[in-house]
Structure formats: structure tokens, C-alpha cells
Amino acid sequence: xxxxxxxxxxxxxxxxxxxxxxxxxxxxxxxxxxxxxxxxxxxxxxxxxxxxxxxxxxxxxxxxxxxxxxxxxxxxxxxxxxxxxxxxxxxxxxxxxxxxxxxxxxxxxxxxxxxxxxxxxxxxxxxxxxxxxxxxxxxxxxxxxxxxxxxxxxxxxxxxxxxxxxxxxxxxxxxxxxxxxxxxxxxxxxxxxxxxxxxxxxxxxxxxxx
Amino acid sequence: xxxxxxxxxxxxxxxxxxxxxxxxxxxxxxxxxxxxxxxxxxxxxxxxxxxxxxxxxxxxxxxxxxxxxxxxxxxxxxxxxxxxxxxxxxxxxxxxxxxxxxxxxxxxxxxxxxxxxxxxxxxxxxxxxxxxxxxxxxxxxxxxxxxxxxxxxxxxxxxxxxxxxxxxxxxxxxxxxxxxxxxxxxxxxxxxxxxxxxxxxxxxxxxx
Numbered sequence: 200x201x202x203x204x205x206x207x208x209x210x211x212x213x214x215x216x217x218x219x220x221x222x223x224x225x226x227x228x229x230x231x232x233x234x235x236x237x238x239x240x241x242x243x244x245x246x247x248x249x250x251x252x253x254x255x256x257x258x259x260x261x262x263x264x265x266x267x268x269x270x271x272x273x274x275x276x277x278x279x280x281x282x283x284x285x286x287x288x289x290x291x292x293x294x295x296x297x298x299x300x301x302x303x304x305x306x307x308x309x310x311x312x313x314x315x316x317x318x319x320x321x322x323x324x325x326x327x328x329x330x331x332x333x334x335x336x337x338x339x340x341x342x343x344x345x346x347x348x349x350x351x352x353x354x355x356x357x358x359x360x361x362x363x364x365x366x367x368x369x370x371x372x373x374x375x376x377x378x379x380x381x382x383x384x385x386x387x388x389x390x391x392x393x394x395x396x397x398x399x400x401x402x403x404x405x406x407x408x409x
Numbered sequence: 410x411x412x413x414x415x416x417x418x419x420x421x422x423x424x425x426x427x428x429x430x431x432x433x434x435x436x437x438x439x440x441x442x443x444x445x446x447x448x449x450x451x452x453x454x455x456x457x458x459x460x461x462x463x464x465x466x467x468x469x470x471x472x473x474x475x476x477x478x479x480x481x482x483x484x485x486x487x488x489x490x491x492x493x494x495x496x497x498x499x500x501x502x503x504x505x506x507x508x509x510x511x512x513x514x515x516x517x518x519x520x521x522x523x524x525x526x527x528x529x530x531x532x533x534x535x536x537x538x539x540x541x542x543x544x545x546x547x548x549x550x551x552x553x554x555x556x557x558x559x560x561x562x563x564x565x566x567x568x569x570x571x572x573x574x575x576x577x578x579x580x581x582x583x584x585x586x587x588x589x590x591x592x593x594x595x596x597x598x599x600x601x602x603x604x605x606x607x608x609x610x611x612x613x614x615x616x617x
Binding site: 224225229232233234235236237238239240241242243244245246247248249250253254255256257258259260261262263264265267270271272273275276278279283284285286287288289290291292293294295296297298301302303304305306307308309313314319320322323324325326327328329331340359362365374376378379381 | 430431437438439441442443444445446447448449450451452453454455456457467468469470471472473474475477480481482483484485488489490491493522524525526537540542543544545546547548549551552553554568569585587589590591592593594595597598599600601602603604605606607608609610613614616617
């Protein structure tokens with residue numbers, strides 16, 4: 200008994216398909232697939248995706264991190280592209296001629312909702328003397344540089360308390376190096392107040408779940 | 410009859426069944442036993458979110474010098490020499506007075522950004538100097554990294570005062586080495602405050 204012609208055609212298509220899918224590489228939009236599946240175009244997975252085996256990044260590999268954007272597409276953080284994002288930013292602030300050595304409130308204008316800014320080092324470049332006056336000259340001075348949020352932006356404060364330029368005519372300069380992270384990558388835990396109950400030792404509860 | 414079954418198999422394969430490439434027993438809607446290469450954009454509708462109790466996850470990276478370009482790898486800091494963030498402790502001894510004027514750290518400026526933290530000063534104190542009218546000069550003590558000749562350098566010293574001869578000190582620091590493949594070193598922002606103690610930066614860096 201002879202099979203109808205259309206059965207034969209379907210059989211042929213099925214054999215071709217099964218051969219291609221079982222043993223050969225599959226190309227979509229390309230006739231020369233280089234991998235088990237090569238898609239010459241975009242690819243969309245509506246649900247989840249598991250990859251059983253990622254190779255480890257090697258020392259010779261130049262690489263960028265991958266992120267998923269709010270529209271579900273996977274994107275890389277290309278730091279070499281000036282208009283692309285980075286995992287973090289190192290920004291140096293050169294603040295010339297403050298009030299002697301005192302920078303009370305310097306507004307960086309950086310949005311505090313989207314970013315976190317921390318001071319990683321600071322240098323003041325002018326000679327200093329302790330403030331004069333009765334009992335003052337024996338005071339100690341512990342310099343500090345810190346960032347804080349005010350009016351929705353990051354500000355900085357820098358000072359040698361109880362000290363100032365040795366010569367009032369000196370023009371001092373602070374060089375403050377900051378590290379800026381996007382809050383997409385950084386988690387801010389807020390302030391933890393630790394009353395020390397007049398003691399010198401204590402413990403601070405960790406907000407991080409190990 | 411057997412041929413009719415073939416036809417049914419083929420039709421279901423086209424419409425609603427799971428597809429396997431390199432496997433006859435797919436366990437997902439599309440199951441590829443092998444590698445996948447996507448030449449353009451890639452979108453995943455549902456990526457599960459890492460929860461607070463999960464550990465041992467790895468960040469994914471896209472390699473730009475693989476063949477073909479764009480291999481997705483995971484970043485295991487144990488298998489690569491330089492991680493995105495690296496910390497290295499340094500201990501300086503037998504210093505001339507307090508003056509670490511210029512130590513070439515030999516880190517390539519084009520590849521890394523070096524920050525200094527955890528500074529610790531161990532040893533004799535630098536003494537104040539009595540100047541005009543009994544005032545106490547304390548000089549200015551700096552701890553900072555800077556670039557020179559293509560590499561990062563370190564300066565730690567009191568630029569105006571010195572340790573007394575015969576006294577000694579040691580410095581401890583932790584250098585934080587940021588890989589420029591992941592972190593961007595922005596152009597410095599210079600602002601003049603004209604003698605005021607408040608002010609606004611001359612520009613806001615472009616961040617994303």
C-alpha cells in the first residue's frame with residue numbers, strides 16, 4: 200500500500216528536523232551555526248533560564264558585569280564607554296581657598312536617593328598651627344573629613360578642629376577622594392546607635408544576616 | 410496508522426511541546442545540550458532574585474576578547490589574580506624620620522585606582538614647634554596616593570615638621586585596589602570657595 204504523497208513530505212520534513220535537532224547545530228537566521236544553537240538576532244526567554252556550566256573568568260579576559268534592566272533585557276556595564284555606567288566611581292574633589300582650613304558644608308550636588316558617597320581619603324596642603332588664646336594652645340586636633348546628606352544631596356565637611364593655617368594669607372586646598380556607588384548595587388543600613396553606658400568595651404549588633 | 414502517529418508527533422512538536430537541541434528528552438520548553446550564541450540582544454522575562462539567606466553566588470561577566478566575542482563567564486575571585494576590588498596590607502619600617510615622601514607602588518595608572526585606608530601610626534610622636542608669639546605649629550600630616558609617571562605612588566609624612574632625630578615610627582596602611590574595568594576614575598572637580606566655609610561643587614559628575 201502506497202502512502203499518500205503529503206505523508207511522505209511530512210515524513211521527510213520530520214526526518215530532516217529530527218536529524219538537525221538531535222545531532223547537528225541549529226541556526227536561527229544563519230545557515231552556519233557555530234554553537235549548538237546560534238541565533239542571528241535577538242533572543243527572548245519569557246520565563247526563567249538555567250545555565251549549568253559557566254566558564255570561570257580568566258586573567259586574560261577583559262570583561263564587564265552583566266545586569267538586568269527593568270525591561271528584562273540583559274546588559275553589560277561597559278566602563279570603557281564614557282556614556283556607560285560603572286560599578287562605582289572614584290571622584291576627587293579639589294577645594295581651594297576655604298575659610299582657612301575649614302570646609303563646613305560643601306554641596307557635591309550628587310543625588311542622595313540614587314547614590315552613596317563616602318570619603319576614602321583626604322589631604323590638606325597648608326601648614327597649620329593650633330588656635331591661640333587662653334588654654335587653647337594645648338588643645339589637641341583630630342582632623343576629619345566626612346560626607347553627609349542634606350537637602351537630598353551629598354555634602355562634605357572637612358576640618359582640623361582647634362587648628363588653622365599658620366599664616367592667614369596662605370590659600371589652603373583640600374583634596375578629598377570619594378567613592379560613589381549606585382544604590383542599585385549598594386545597600387544602606389542606616390545609623391546604628393550604640394550607647395556605651397560609660398564603658399570602654401561593648402558590642403554592636405550586626406544588621407547583616409550571615 | 411504508524412505514519413499517522415508520526416504526523417501527530419510532528420505537529421505537536423511544532424505547536425506546544427518541549428524542544429530539545431542535542432537531546433531527545435528536553436526538561437524545559439527549550440533545552441539546549443551545548444552552547445548558545447546570541448548575536449544581538451538578550452531578554453529574560455523572569456530572573457529570580459537572590460535572597461538574603463543565599464550564599465556562594467557568583468557575579469556574571471561578559472568577556473569582550475573571547476572568540477566569538479561576548480562569552481558569558483562567572484567571576485570567581487579565587488581563579489583570577491585581580492578581582493574587581495582588592496585589598497593589600499602594607500607595613501613601612503625603618504623610615505627616614507617620619508618622611509615617606511614618594512613610594513612608587515608600581516600599580517599601573519591605566520588599569521587601577523588606588524585608595525589608601527586603615528592608616529595606623531605606631532611609634533614616637535612628632536613634636537609641635539613653638540612659633541611666633543608662643544603659637545604651636547603642627548605642620549600638616551598627609552596620607553595620600555597620587556599618580557606619577559604612569560603608576561600610583563604613596564606619600565605619608567608631616568610635610569612641615571619632622572620626627573626628632575633618634576625617634577622612630579612605623580606606618581601601616583591597607584591599599585584598596587579598584588580595577589578600572591569595573592570602576593571609573595572621574596576627572597577631578599576643582600572648586601574655589603573664596604575664603605568661605607560653605608559652597609557648592611563647580612560641577613556634578615555624570616553618574617548612572
